[in-house]
Amino acid sequence: MTTLPLAQVCCAPLMDGPLSAQDAVRLAGLFKAVADPARLRLLSLIAAQPDGQACTCDLTEPVGLSQPTVSHHLKVLLEAGLLSRDKRGQWSYYRIVPEQLAALRGALDTPVGAWR
Numbered sequence: 001m002t003t004l005p006l007a008q009v010c011c012a013p014l015m016d017g018p019l020s021a022q023d024a025v026r027l028a029g030l031f032k033a034v035a036d037p038a039r040l041r042l043l044s045l046i047a048a049q050p051d052g053q054a055c056t057c058d059l060t061e062p063v064g065l066s067q068p069t070v071s072h073h074l075k076v077l078l079e080a081g082l083l084s085r086d087k088r089g090q091w092s093y094y095r096i097v098p099e100q101l102a103a104l105r106g107a108l109d110t111p112v113g114a115w116r
Contacts, residue, residue, distance in 0.1 A: 026103075027103070027104075027107050029080055030080055030081070030082065030100065030103060030104050031104070032080075033076050033077055033079075033080035033082055034077075034080075034082070034104070036073065036076075038063055038065060038069075038070075038073050039073050039076065039077055041062070041063050042059060042063060042070070042073055042074060042077065043077065043082065043083075043096065043101075045059055045062055045063070046059075046083070046094055046095065046096055047096050052095055052096065053086070053093045053094060053095045054093065054094055055091050055092070055093050055094075056070060056071060056074060056091065056092050056094070057091060059074075074092075074094055077094075078094070080100070081097055081100045082096070082097055082100045082101065083095065083096060083097060084097055
């Protein structure tokens with residue numbers, strides 16, 4: 001997988017100047033997708049796997065939710081572009097899309113003294 005510069009993935013940092021309408025919509029979608037404790041847990045569980053991927057069947061017990069609920073949360077993260085999915089028979093395996101997490105991190109990257 002090729003890593004793109006942050007500006008090509010999503011948006012410029014918030015403190016670099018006003019966001020375009022398109023960048024604001026894109027960032028809001030990413031933040032909305034991660035604005036749920038279960039989704040944050042799912043992202044962290046997937047990222048913590050030794051091979052960087054996790055099957056839906058391995059995620060239900062750690063988050064304490066039913067399989068349909070976990071599948072719903074994974075779908076939201078997938079549609080936001082934060083996860084990629086590889087279907088293997090009846091099972092789906094998910095991986096983090098590092099560039100999208102970098103976009104979130106980069107959007108919040110604030111220059112020193114910007115909040116003074």
